[in-house]
Amino acid sequence: MSKPTPAERAAQLSEGLDYVKDLPGFERGHPHYFKDPMIDHLLEIVLQLGAELWIVKDRQMIVEHLLATEGKVTPEMIERFRPPQDLAQKLAEERRTLSRRLYQSLSDHMGPGGKAEFMGGVVGTTPNTAPDKAK
Known part of the structure; x- marks a missing residue:
């Protein structure tokens, strides 16, 4: 099996993601969600740092497992x-937990159905107030 070309890999990664085209600011390869492009850049930095943090945590758990089972x-x-099945499940749960902790504030104020209508800084949305969490 040969290695896919960059175009083939991009097509594979895009399969089943047509729904993102409906998101505010979608532009393949250069998404923009906020009126101020610097906020988009900062969001991208946060997402990249989260990905890098997961790589470090994943490798740390592997190192700990190898030390416990192999002694070196x-x-x-x-x-x-x-990873064996049990460790693979633990890694998946840890990844979900980390993602929720890191990125929950990005979705805390999403409206019903994931709509960000009240987020006035988002391109293509209308300003409104955040839903009352006390309800």
């Missing part, structure tokens, strides 16, 4: 490692 660890062992 090498870079090659880390790269070749395939």
